[in-house]
Amino acid sequence: MDISSIIALAVILAASFATAMTAAVSRPGPWYAALDKPWWTPPNWLFPIAWSIMYALMSASAFLVWRFAPPGEAFAPLSAYAIQLVLNGLWSPVFFRMQWMGLAYLVVVAMWVAILYTIVLFFQINYWAGLMMLPYLLWVTVASFLNLSVWRMNRGRTVHADGTTA
Amino acid sequence: MDISSIIALAVILAASFATAMTAAVSRPGPWYAALDKPWWTPPNWLFPIAWSIMYALMSASAFLVWRFAPPGEAFAPLSAYAIQLVLNGLWSPVFFRMQWMGLAYLVVVAMWVAILYTIVLFFQINYWAGLMMLPYLLWVTVASFLNLSVWRMNRGRTVHADGTTA
Structure with a gap:
């Protein structure tokens, strides 16, 4: 492995x-706890575990693409990867800090499209790189439905930052 | 790159x-904010940035050791690495959740020793693997002094979980 790969x-x-740290510093608090949520909402403890696995797999995928792309062909897939990662980093601050559930839903839908496009490009470079991104796409599918459900279920309700409702 | 490396x-x-997620779910709150801290305490925003870089470098180091260790020789350095990582994962819950600053100091000192030992073993496998662990050792040196200082400066004071003092 050469120095550029390292x-x-x-x-x-x-x-x-x-x-990952953007999520760590924009965490669910009393506001999120007080929101109405669908019955299939994953338990809070599952999120850090799932995200650890997703970040591990997506990072390994991106590295495979770097390693196996023919000269000059890593730029497009890794750019798509960077775009989905930026959108990923925006979501937690928009949802948990700004508490704009509608804007957060737009972010997560854009992110889902960017992930799908990244996967298509990754599969053209390396089979494993594409495959290891699939759990992430599934997880973000669930997350986007959760975002949409929570947004719809709490329209017209006022949930304050401290978790009290009006 | 073969499937076992992936x-x-x-x-x-x-x-x-x-x-990293153990730190994300055991974050500094009003209790930490209310503690007396030394003048050289790094600002709060620096911690997630520094830790992102440290985790990136240490993970890359561990992967280099896996790749470059002669057959059978990856076990010892990666075991040392695993031990320092477990100690790393214990620190935030002990300090921020249990708020046991003395026990947290023992954890961070044990972690510092484990990191140093890991670095010695990593250097025997690959120069870059050892080198990329050095910023982590320096950062944990600062963190351990910070832990010790905060512990000493707040002995005899009672700081409640909500940040009020008595």
Whole structure:
């Protein structure tokens, strides 16, 4: 493994951890706890576990693409990857901090499309790189339905930041 | 890159993200904000950035060791790595949740020793693997001094979980 690959791996990982940290600093609090949620909402403890696995798989995928892309062909798939990662990093602040559930839903739908496009490009480079992104797409599918459901179920209700309702 | 390396990379990354998530779910709150802290305490916003870089570098290091270790020789350095990672994952819950600053200090000192030992073993496998662990050791050195200082400065004071003092 040459030095450029080591640097690429470190950069890919730093981007993933930085994105994960946006979720860490924009966490669900009393506001989220007080929202009406659908019966199939995953339990809170599942989210950090699921996200750990998703970030691990997507980072490994991006590194595979870097390693296996023919010269000059890594740029497009890794750009698509970067776009979905930026959208991923936007979602938690928009949902949990700004508490704009409608805007957050737009973000997560754009993110879902970007992930799908990334997967298509990744499969053209390496089979495993594409495959390891699929759990992430499924998880974001669930997350987007959850975002939409919570948004719809709480329209017309006022839930304050401290969790009290009016 | 063979399938076992891809799996190893995904496992190393999942372990790192899972450890990072222990910090994400045990965050500083009003209790930490109310503690007396030394003048050189890094600002709160620096911690997630620094940790993103540290986790990225350490994960890349561990993967290099997996890739470059002669057959049978990856076990010892990666075991040392796993031990320091477990100690890393214990620290935030002990400090921020249990609010046991003395026990947290013991954890961070044990972690510092485990990181140093990991670095020695990593350097024997690959130069870059050892080198990329050094910022982490420096950061944990600062963190351990911060833990010790905060512990000493707040002995005899009672700081409640809501940040009020008595």
